[in-house]
Amino acid sequence: MKSWCVLAFLLLDFFCHGTLSCPAFCKCYAGRAEVVCNGAPLKEYPSEGLPENTTMLTIQFTNISTISEQHLEATPQLQELHLHENHLQTLPSNFLRGVPRLHTLDLTGNKLSDLPVDVFTHASLRSLVLKNNLIKEADAAWFPDNSSLTWLDLSGNHLTKIQAAFLQKLPHLETLDLSKNRLEEIPADSLEPLTKLERLNLQYNNLSTLDASVFQRLHKLHFLFLAWNKLNKVPPNLFKELTQLRHLNLEDNRLNHIPTGLLDPLNSLEEDGLDLSVNPLVCDGKAEYLWRWLQNNKKKVFQADAITCKLPPSLEGRSVTSLAESDLNPQS
Template sequence: MMASWCALAFFCLAFFCHGAQSCPLHCKCYYRSTEVVCNDSPLTEYPSSGFQRNTTLMTIQFTNITSISEHHLSATPMLKGLHVYSNQLQNLSSHLLRGTPHLDTLDLTGNKVSELPADVFSHAPLINLVLKNNLIEKAEAKWLPDNSNITWLDLSGNRITQVPAALLQKLPHLDNLDLGNNRLEKISANSLDSLPKLERLNLRNNKLSTLDASIFQNTHNLTYLFLNRNKLQKLPQNLFQGLDQLSVVSLDDNQLSHVPAGFLDPLSSLDEEALDLSGNPWQCDGKMAYLWRWMLKNKDKVYLPESVICAAPPSLVGRSVISLKESELNL
C-alpha cells in the first residue's frame, strides 16, 4: 500500500511540475528536446519571456515579427539553433548574438532584411549562416569577426551585385557558398582566393557573362559547381585547371556557342550524368569538333546528352551534338 501511495505521489508531482513549466505565449514547447516553436501565430514581437533557461532550439515562422535584439536573445543563453523563417524581419541589432555564446546555426530565410549593422554576427561560434531570400544588396565584412568559424554561408535569393570579397576573407573555413539567384554581373579574379576549403559553390541564376581564367586557382577542393542560368558566352580554356575534385558541373541555360579545345579535359573526376550542357545555343561547325569528340568519349558523364542541341547552322538546327557525323561538322 505504501509503495502505491509513493508511486501516486511521484506521478502527481511530475504532472504538476510539468504543467508548471512556462512557455512563451502563442508558442509550443517541447521540454525533452528543449525546443520552442512559434508557428503561424499572431506574434508581432519576438517573445522575450516564458522560456526555459535550457532552451537550445528556437523556430519562429509565419509571424509578423519585424525585429530581433540582443535583449530578446538573452532570455535563451543556451541556444544552439535559431530559425526565423518567412516572417517580416527588417532589423537586427548590433551585437545581436552577445547573449548566445553557444549558437552555431542562424537561419533568417524569407524575411525583409536589407541592411545589417556592424558585428551583428559576432560573439557566437556560428557554423551555419543562412540569409536566403531577403532584400540584401551588399554583403559586408563588418558583419563578422575575423577568422570566423562559418562553414556554410547562404546569401541566395537577394539583390547582391558583387561577390563580397572582403567578407569572404573572414571565412577561412568556408566549404559551402551559395550566391545563387542574385544580380551578379562579374566576379573579380581574386574574390575566392581566401577560400581554400570551398567544396560547393552555387552561382546559378545571375547575370554573369564571363569568368576570369584564374577565378578558381585557389579552390582546389571544389566538388560541386553551379553556373547554370547565367549569360555566359565564352569561357577560358584553363578555367577548370587544377580542379581535380570536381564531380558535378552545371553550365546549362547560358549563351555558350563553343567551348575551347581542352576545356573539359581536367574533369576526370566527374560523376555519371554530372555535366549539364543543355539549353545553350551551340554552333555546330568546325569549332564544335572538340566538344563533339569529348561527348562521344564521355557520354556517360553528360546529363541527358541528347538535350545538347545545335542552334546553328540552319541545316543542323534541332540535332543533338552526339548524333552528328564528321562530314556534317565540315571536319
C-alpha cells in the first residue's frame, strides 16, 4: 500500500511540475523538454538532475564561470543552449561533442576572450551569439570547414579587424552583426564568401573609408547598417551590386558630399529605407546630385528634412530638400 502511495505522489509531481527531478534554482518543463535556471546563487553548471531529454536549456544571470564537455553530455538531445549574462571566461575545445543536435548557442554577456581551436565544431550550429564579451580576434580555427551557421552575432566585443579566412568558413551566413567593435577597415575581399548574406551590421565602429569592391558579391543583401562610424568619403560605385537593398543607414558619419551616382542602384529601397542624417554636408555645387536625388526619392528617406547643411555658413542648418538650385550654385 505504501509503495502505491509513493508512486501516486511521484506521478502527481510529474503531472503538476512536468518532471520527476530538477536541479536547484531551475524550473523544468517536461511538456516542451525545456529547463530554465535563473539566479546568481547558482555557482556551478547544473548537470546533475537535468532531464536527459532536455532540448532547450537556459542558464542566465548566475555566477557560473566554467563549463565542460562532460557537463553537456548530461543532455545529449540538446538543441538550444542559452548561457547569457553569466561569468564564463573561456570554453574548452570540442566542448560541443556531446550535443551533436545543438543548433542555437547564445553566450551573450559573459567574459569570454581567447577561444580555443575547434570550440564550435561537432554540432551543426545555425545560430551563434557571442555578443558583449571581450573577444579581440575572430579565429577561423573555431569552426569546421563549410560551417552551417546562418546567424553570427559578434557585436559588443573588442575586434579591430576581421579576416577573410574567418568568413571563408561561413558561406551560409544570412546575418552578420559586427557592430560596437573597434573595426578600422573591412578588407576588400573579406566579404566575398558571404554570397547568401541578407543583413550586415557594421554600426558603431571606427571605419573611415570602404573599398569600392567590398560589397560586390553581396547580391542578396537587404539590410546594411553603417551608422556611427567615421566615414568621410565613399566610392561612387560602392553600392553598385546592392540592387536588392531595402534599408541603408549612414547616419552620424563624417560625409561632406554624396558622390554622383552613389544612390542610383538602390531601386529596392523601401519607404524610410535610407538614413543620411547627422552628416556634415557641404551644400555647394557638388551637392546637386544629392539634392536632385532627394527631390525624386523623398519617400524612401527617413526624416528627409533632417538631412541638413553644415557649410557654407549661410546655409548651415538648412534642410537639403528645402534648397533651390540657385542656393547650390549661387554664381550661375
